[in-house]
Every structure is written in structure tokens, then in C-alpha cells.
Amino acid sequence: MTFGNLLTVIFIGYICYYAGMITYDQYFKKDIVPLEAAVEEEEIDISDEAKEFKPVSVIKDNIRKDLSKEEESEQEVMSGRIEIEDLIPKINELAEKGKDSILGKIAAGWNEIPQAA
Numbered sequence: 814m815t816f817g818n819l820l821t822v823i824f825i826g827y828i829c830y831y832a833g834m835i836t837y838d839q840y841f842k843k844d845i846v847p848l849e850a851a852v853e854e855e856e857i858d859i860s861d862e863a864k865e866f867k868p869v870s871v872i873k874d875n876i877r878k879d880l881s882k883e884e885e886s887e888q889e890v891m892s893g894r895i896e897i898e899d900l901i902p903k904i905n906e907l908a909e910k911g912k913d914s915i916l917g918k919i920a921a922g923w924n925e926i927p928q929a930a
Contacts, residue, residue: 907916 903914903916906914907920911917912920
């Protein structure tokens with residue numbers, strides 16, 4: 814059985830299943846479905862909490878300033894607090910000296926992943 818035949822059988826099976834479910838719901842299932850669920854509602858008094866509520870004014874400009882500060886701090890954390898200007902010479906040194914450079918000594922302790930053949 815090829816994949817196309819299997820897919821066709823599954824597709825026809827789904828069509829028959831849904832056609833059967835629609836037919837059953839339309840003609841054979843005669844239960845009356847309540848429009849509203851019979852759930853007893855309970856009143857909850859929140860007047861005490863409402864009295865203690867104090868509104869806070871939020872200004873959209875202040876939020877944007879705070880977000881920009883967070884974005885700057887995230888960039889510093891993501892780079893490991895090494896400036897790009899300081900990192901480029903170290904990368905060049907790694908390319909020239911290999912394992913004898915500062916970054917090469919750090920990377921020597923890492924486990925290398927073998928290349929997939």
C-alpha cells in the first residue's frame with residue numbers, strides 16, 4: 814500500500830465519520846439541549862476590597878522610557894558585557910594564534926562535537 818492509497822483511505826474514513834456524526838446529531842439524537850446551563854450563581858461581596866482600591870495614573874511616555882532602559886540592559890547582558898571593539902581584536906588573535914590565544918585557552922576546555930559524515 815503506497816502512501817497515496819493510505820492517505821486516501823484515511824481521508825474517506827474522516828468523511829464517513831463526520832457524515833455519520835452530523836446525521837446522528839440531526840436525526841437520531843433527540844435530547845433537548847438547554848440554552849443556559851443550570852448553574853447556581855452565588856453573589857460575592859467585594860465592597861471591602863473596592864473601598865481599599867487606590868487608582869494609579871499611568872502615562873504612556875513613562876512606560877516607553879522604562880522599556881528602552883530594559884532593552885539596553887538586556888543587550889549588555891546578552892553580550893557578556895564585552896564591547897564589540899574589545900571582542901574583535903581577540904577574535905583576530907584567535908584566528909592567528911589558535912589555541913595559544915586567550916579565547917583559544919578558554920575554548921580548550923570545551924568538548925568538541927564531531928562532525929556528521
